[in-house]
Amino acid sequence: MEGQKTSLFDWVYKYGTVAVIALVVLYFSLTNPYFFTYDNLKDILRSISIVTFVAIGVTFSLIVGGFDLSVGSTVSLTTVTAASMMVWYEQGPFLTLVVPIVLSLLVGLVNAFLVVKIRIPDLLATLAMLYIVNGVHMTYSKGYSIYANMPMQDGTTAPGKFQEWFLWLGQGEWFSVPVPVILTFLLVAITHVYLTYTKQGRMLYMTGGNLEAARLSGIPVNRYRTLAYVLSALFAGLGGMLLAARIGTGQVSSGSSMLMDAVAAAFVGFSVFGVGKPNVFGTFVGAILIGVLLNGMTMLNLPYYAYDIIKGVVLALALAVTYYQVRRKRKA
């Protein structure tokens, strides 16, 4: 009997999250004939693409035993700067892409400096950066969202507009697959391969698993922790640019809600296929679960406040299973 209980738990631990997604999809498909259609699945994947970018960034910081709270404000920063390059300064593709990327890398480097060199605990350092970056982008945009034909301080209207190539990144389709979805699949595939099959990826995991042991075995842990924070900020920055391309404006407060969804996706990902640690594929599955829930509940005309309750319950269950398994392993 005990053995049966154990094997059932092992099954839940390994396949629980995927089973929940399957059940949720089944339920919504039965209650709404339009749910399980190509168009709707495409919409779900498009809607989670930006959160996935940010969540993968969070995953990198979790892998090295850190935690990056500044990703939300980094999203807002790059959303606003990408928009301003086109709308305020009428810049072409080069500066529109390079300036936000450089800024996000800078945020990552400052985070790494505070955590790795100054040795401020990561949560506190990145919390400080959250406020700094928020303040910087608010000061830069004067608190205004950036959109075509917006009134400028001098009474004129903004000279530029969102360019077609940029909007295509967030709104376009390629062989009837949304461009953000293609970019997300590419990112998930590349980062998964990088973390699973390369020496650097394994070093990142070793750094997070046991910092002292990794250092003693000759791994340049500070370099890998720096890399993790830089990549975390970079992916958040790319997510911000994708967000600007998707909605066609630079929304100043857009990133604030991203942090919580990204963290939820990353933590739900711990329990996917029983990995029990931060992993890119799990994070992607976590983001899908969150997207499916929101989409299905909106289709049923339930207000999205109810969705927060469901999301919290799912997160709590996923973590409960993960931690229970960790305790069992320790006892064994």
Place this chain on the structure above:
Amino acid sequence: MKKFLKMALASTMVLGVLAGCSTSSNLENNTPGQSTGNTGTTDGKVTIGLAVSTLNNPFFVSLKEGAEKAAKDAGVELLVVDAQDDTAKQISGVEDLIQKKVSVLMINPTDSAAIVTAVEAANAANIPVITVDRAAEGGQVVSHIASDNTAGGKMAGDFILEKLGGKGNIVELQGIAGTSAARDRGQGFHDAVDNKEGVNVVASQPADFDRAKGLTVMENILQGNKDIQAIFAHNDEMALGALQAVEAQGKDILVVGFDATDDAVKSVEDGKMAATVAQKPAAIGETALQTAVKVAKGEQVESNIPVALELVTKK
């Protein structure tokens, strides 16, 4: 790892509280060449405080600019605090203005009920309060300057009924729950469309006056309901987000917004949005400031000052 995860999760929960309780009030002096150091009483100069719900919305930017223009014309100092749609931040911003001893306080509430404590604090400090665009549900307010949101919602509903020929399925995108604007616009809209044979409001979903949420919510609604003829959004930002979702699906759906922001008016002129209810935010800001100056001088003012509405459609 286990210890770290516990700490990480706890911190994430705490973060929401930290962000919500930030006391920074973004106090800025919006009259060029004047110092924020002046209070309402030190040099006999009138100082007006304006607590605005968010400057992340073109409507409120226009409202603020209207107030600034009127302040310049009247030769008074205007201090502006931006709450960024955060009730706690707005209350602390109002408290900052009270400490500055402004002559009159103009408040555009993020939440009509939650702002009551701030209004009462101003009452206790003997600072007259004027509410702008959104009402407060308590405290003593000398004047409320706004468009008639209920009439605006009804105007939008009537326009949709006329365009649909009295039958069809409509989606309503609601604003932030708790704001008088969302409640009144929704009320007016439902007064027009409810109990009309052949007319169904197939979905009413909150999208928090936000373009990105308007887009996401509308995408999901469009997937679940293939037969939609019209959308009424409680503001233009949501309407523009919804329009994007509609265009992406190649559908022909009537979209009506509220506020007549520059972006929305251009969309109407381009034949994309069907209409938007023009609230004239700059006029609201201007009227509010002029009323505040009268109050500061001890003159009597009307307790309710409506600002005219009009429906903007393609010429």
